[in-house]
Amino acid sequence: MHSFLGVLFDGIAYGMLLFLVSVGLSVTLGMMNFINLxxxxxxxxxxxxxxxxxxxxxxGFLAALPIVFVGTAAxxxxxERLLYRxxxxxxxxxxxxxxxxxxxxxxxxxxxxxxxQQQPVVVPEAFSGQVPVFGLELSRYRLLLIGVGLAVxxxxxxxxxxxxxxxxxxxxxxxxxxxxxxxxHVGRVFQLTLAIGCGLAGLGGAxxxxxxxxxxxxxxxxxxxFLLVVVVGGAGSVPGTLLAxxxxxxxxxxxxxxxxxAGAFIIYAAMVLLLLLFPxxxxxxxxxx
Numbered sequence: 001m002h003s004f005l006g007v008l009f010d011g012i013a014y015g016m017l018l019f020l021v022s023v024g025l026s027v028t029l030g031m032m033n034f035i036n037l038x039x040x041x042x043x044x045x046x047x048x049x050x051x052x053x054x055x056x057x058x059x060g061f062l063a064a065l066p067i068v069f070v071g072t073a074a075x076x077x078x079x080e081r082l083l084y085r086x087x088x089x090x091x092x093x094x095x096x097x098x099x100x101x102x103x104x105x106x107x108x109x110x111x112x113x114x115x116x117q118q119q120p121v122v123v124p125e126a127f128s129g130q131v132p133v134f135g136l137e138l139s140r141y142r143l144l145l146i147g148v149g150l151a152v153x154x155x156x157x158x159x160x161x162x163x164x165x166x167x168x169x170x171x172x173x174x175x176x177x178x179x180x181x182x183x184x185h186v187g188r189v190f191q192l193t194l195a196i197g198c199g200l201a202g203l204g205g206a207x208x209x210x211x212x213x214x215x216x217x218x219x220x221x222x223x224x225x226f227l228l229v230v231v232v233g234g235a236g237s238v239p240g241t242l243l244a245x246x247x248x249x250x251x252x253x254x255x256x257x258x259x260x261x262a263g264a265f266i267i268y269a270a271m272v273l274l275l276l277l278f279p280x281x282x283x284x285x286x287x288x289x
Contacts, residue, residue, distance in 0.1 A: 013142030015249025016149030020204030022229040024197025030236020038099040040219030041106040046072045046202025047214040051119045072202025073195040110216035119214040156238045234281025
């Protein structure tokens, strides 16, 4: 039987991973009002890029992570320009159909390129194994996930609330015509916002290969988890997304440890309970149009 603190630690680490992958979707959905169900495709792209860089190009794990972020963000520029931008003002149903179609195209492309099998990734020795902390044997890799998640959360809150670019994002969302009249290039702001969100998804997908696994059906298998985190946390709220990811991550992990026969349903029960208590999300920032 695992100790309560050990289960709590694993749940927090899992929640941080959910946050890393989901926060970009929260930002694009809540602030841009664009339903990007293909968000998991960018997470999968980050995972495959990491596997390729570390396995075939010989680049170190840590050195590959910034490349994954930039590469996934650059990939999103192409997708946004060719596919997303024409549908920014379209009904949500068209956005859903487009992004679901992208998921199936990505599944087929990944199967063709890498095959249907799970992809391995080599983790540096410094992040392998366990380290004793106050009498508990904690996974070094999960400590890395927690550290990266906290750093990303702080950077996003600071960037959105304390920088000129964050002010431009808020102005573009609240009063688009006024923002354009003031000289703000709203289209470019949205493009950069989407790129940052997709880059974070790629980073989360890369860090998640060692925990979630990686195969061509990754976007389909993880889509529900991303949506759960965004809905429970409140679209557009970084702190809400972090809080929801931690709560759902702990609930899911505890369920799998203590109630393995019903563990897969615990996260959905937690979602229903939280939405009954907070119908607009834990810290919902903006209401969708």
